[in-house]
Amino acid sequence: MPDGFEVGVSTAAFQIEGAVRDDGRGPSTWDEFMAQPGRIADGSDASIATDHYHRYREDVGLMKELGVDSYRFSLGWPRIQPGGVGGANRAGIQFYDRLLDELLAAGIRPMATLFHWDMPEPLQHKGGWMTRDTASRFADFALLAGEAFGDRVDKWVTINEPTTVTLNGYALGIHAPGATLMFDSLLSAHHQLLGHGLAVQALRSVGVTGGIGITNVHSPVHPAKDTMRNRAHAEVFDLIHNRIFADPVLLGRYPRFPLLSRKLFAPLIEVDDADLKIIAQPLDFYGLNYYMPTRIGSGPPADDTTPDGVAAGVRLLPFHIQAWPEYPTTAFGWPIAPEFLTETLEDYATRYQGVLPPVYITEGGASFDDVVAADGSVDDADRASYLAEHLAAAFAGVEGVDLRGYYVWTLLDNWEWAAGFEQRFGLIHVNAETQQRTPKRSYAWLQHVLRERR
Ligand code: FCB
Numbered sequence: 001m002p003d004g005f006e007v008g009v010s011t012a013a014f015q016i017e018g019a020v021r022d023d024g025r026g027p028s029t030w031d032e033f034m035a036q037p038g039r040i041a042d043g044s045d046a047s048i049a050t051d052h053y054h055r056y057r058e059d060v061g062l063m064k065e066l067g068v069d070s071y072r073f074s075l076g077w078p079r080i081q082p083g084g085v086g087g088a089n090r091a092g093i094q095f096y097d098r099l100l101d102e103l104l105a106a107g108i109r110p111m112a113t114l115f116h117w118d119m120p121e122p123l124q125h126k127g128g129w130m131t132r133d134t135a136s137r138f139a140d141f142a143l144l145a146g147e148a149f150g151d152r153v154d155k156w157v158t159i160n161e162p163t164t165v166t167l168n169g170y171a172l173g174i175h176a177p178g179a180t181l182m183f184d185s186l187l188s189a190h191h192q193l194l195g196h197g198l199a200v201q202a203l204r205s206v207g208v209t210g211g212i213g214i215t216n217v218h219s220p221v222h223p224a225k226d227t228m229r230n231r232a233h234a235e236v237f238d239l240i241h242n243r244i245f246a247d248p249v250l251l252g253r254y255p256r257f258p259l260l261s262r263k264l265f266a267p268l269i270e271v272d273d274a275d276l277k278i279i280a281q282p283l284d285f286y287g288l289n290y291y292m293p294t295r296i297g298s299g300p301p302a303d304d305t306t307p308d309g310v311a312a313g314v315r316l317l318p319f320h321i322q323a324w325p326e327y328p329t330t331a332f333g334w335p336i337a338p339e340f341l342t343e344t345l346e347d348y349a350t351r352y353q354g355v356l357p358p359v360y361i362t363e364g365g366a367s368f369d370d371v372v373a374a375d376g377s378v379d380d381a382d383r384a385s386y387l388a389e390h391l392a393a394a395f396a397g398v399e400g401v402d403l404r405g406y407y408v409w410t411l412l413d414n415w416e417w418a419a420g421f422e423q424r425f426g427l428i429h430v431n432a433e434t435q436q437r438t439p440k441r442s443y444a445w446l447q448h449v450l451r452e453r454r
Contacts (some may be wrong), residue, residue, distance in 0.1 A: 001449075001453050002395060004404070004405075005394075006109075007405065007408075007425065007446075008072055008109075008405060008406075009063060009068055010071075010411075011052075011073050011411055013076035013116060014046055014074075014415070015046065015049060016050045016414045017049060017050075017051075017053040018054075022053060022429050022436070023079075023089070023091035023092065024082055024092065025076065025092060026078040026082025026083055027122065028077070028119055028121055028176075029119045029177050030126040032121055033046075033176030034046060035084060039178065041421045042418050045420075049414060053095065055437075056095075059102055060106050062428060062439065063108055063411065064409070065439075066443060066450065067447055067450035067451060068108060069108070069109060070109040070110070071109070071411075072112075072113065072157070072362060073111075074113035074116035074264055075112055075113070075114060075149075076118055077114070077120055078120045078184070079095065080093060080144060082380050083120055084120030084121075085137065087144070088148065093148045096148070096149060100149060110153050112149065112155075112157070113156075113159075113160050114156065114157065114158050114199060115138065116160040117160065117176070123137055124176075129188035129191045129195075130170065130181075131191070136195075138198065139199050139201070143202040143205070146206040149208075150216060153209075154209045154211070155213065155284075155285065158212070159192055159195065159196050159197040159199075159214055160362075161215060162196070162214075163216065163217050165192060166186065167240065168381075168418075170336070172306065172313045176305065180311075180313050182316065183265075186244070188270060189244055189267075190267060193245070193249065194275055196279065200281040200283070200433070212285075213286050213287050214286065215287030216246050216289070217291070218242055218348070219242065219291070220340050220343040221238040224295050224297040225298075230298045232258065233297075234319075236258070236264075236319065237319065239255055242347075243351075246348075248280065249279060249283070251355065252277060252280035254276075257269065284358075285358045286348075286356060287362035288359055288360070289364065290341045290364050291337065292336075293340035296322065297321075299318065299320045300319075300320060301314050301315060301320030301321070308332075309419065311417040323335075324337065330367050330368060330386075331369050332367050336366065336386055341393040342398060345398040345401045347400050348401055349398055349400030358402040358404045360405040361394055362409055363410075364409060365385040365386070365387070365425050366383055366425065370413075370429060370440065372438075378429045378438060379440075379441045380442045381441060383441075384441055384445040385443040387442060387445070390406070391406055408427065410425045410426060410427070410431065412428045412437065413429055416437055427443040427446060
């Protein structure tokens with residue numbers, strides 16, 4: 001492990017906190033979405049989740065025992081600013097005050113994400129990220145958070161995976177708000193990026209002491225066949241999934257769109273230069289989530305499945321995502337291919353040479369169908385190997401990327417969005433009925449690695 005390399009665990013408020021009606025929290029986009037029949041694979045909801053809101057002390061204790069340097073979590077916007085406008089909800093602020101103080105007392109550096117997908121419902125009803133004004137509302141929220149926690153947060157992430165919000169939330173309807181706008185959803189990408197830039201300005205204006213960045217998810221894209229048509233489809237996927245979110249932030253412009261698909265990208269072509277200046281705020285670090293590569297084939301898909309759930313809209317596309325039969329897969333069916341973490345870093349080294357700030361892998365991890373043995377233990381050797389291979393790739397790094405850390409997704413088995421409780425990603429098993437936490441073998445393995453380095 002390189003000297004000073006930070007290892008952390010990563011979570012998101014809505015997936016673990018529960019307590020959706022406690023202490024003045026307002027309803028969110030996801031509250032509404034999960035209540036709609038058929039949206040969540042197992043019909044569950046996150047109203048209790050892992051009850052972290054009440055058990056955060058125990059959870060910080062487990063992190064301390066694990067020996068991580070840092071904890072990435074998100075601030076629930078509807079908890080802090082229930083209606084999405086106006087002043088802060090004191091009780092919401094106090095919860096994160098307690099959490100931050102607990103972390104600092106345990107010697108764990110806090111990384112706080114401002115938007116990990118739960119938006120106050122009233123803002124969603126005004127159009128959410130399809131409405132330009134939401135970017136300014138988000139900046140106001142950033143200001144509240146910066147004022148309240150700016151003295152203690154070590155690193156700020158503005159938005160988590162704007163890609164996933166646009167593609168799953170606004171284009172395909174797999175995630176909240178469940179819109180199926182296909183390519184028209186690209187306006188939500190621009191507004192999130194604008195919100196990111198305005199939030200960076202807001203945090204700086206209140207003098208937060210921590211570094212500021214964004215988290216984008218990256219998937220290296222490969223055509224299934226080396227034909228012109230297939231390469232063109234792979235390029236379109238690379239644009240929608242990766243480049244339209246990274247280029248404006250790091251290069252201050254949207255990519256050049258291929259002539260034949262320019263019409264589809266229209267919302268990103270007629271963009272004001274002033275917006276791009278705001279989006280390209282200098283950053284202290286850049287967050288990258290890496291889970292898997294993507295192989296693109298030409299022609300519409302044979303069925304409705306996507307890596308994150310089912311979406312009828314994909315049948316309208318002229319390309320489809322293919323499997324990687326040469327790799328083992330997680331319970332989600334995602335290929336396990338650590339060499340593509342290396343390729344992710346290589347993509348960044350070439351695309352953003354000279355402008356890339358220090359990088360953190362802000363998420364990486366795997367879901368497996370864990371088995372609880374008669375004695376209560378969980379021997380998830382598959383997860384431990386997944387982490388061993390991906391951490392090794394991260395430690396090796398690549399030339400041209402100043403990689404500073406890796407955050408494991410995730411601490412606890414939690415509520416995995418549209419998959420409900422069906423996908424377990426945790427280092428710690430959680431019994432949904434009793435809320436009992438049981439560290440798995442992967443937890444013991446990581447603890448051992450972290451102890452050895454000292
Ligand atoms: C990422 C999300 C995170 C979790 C993992 C499995 O895309 O940021 O909340 O769902 O995937």
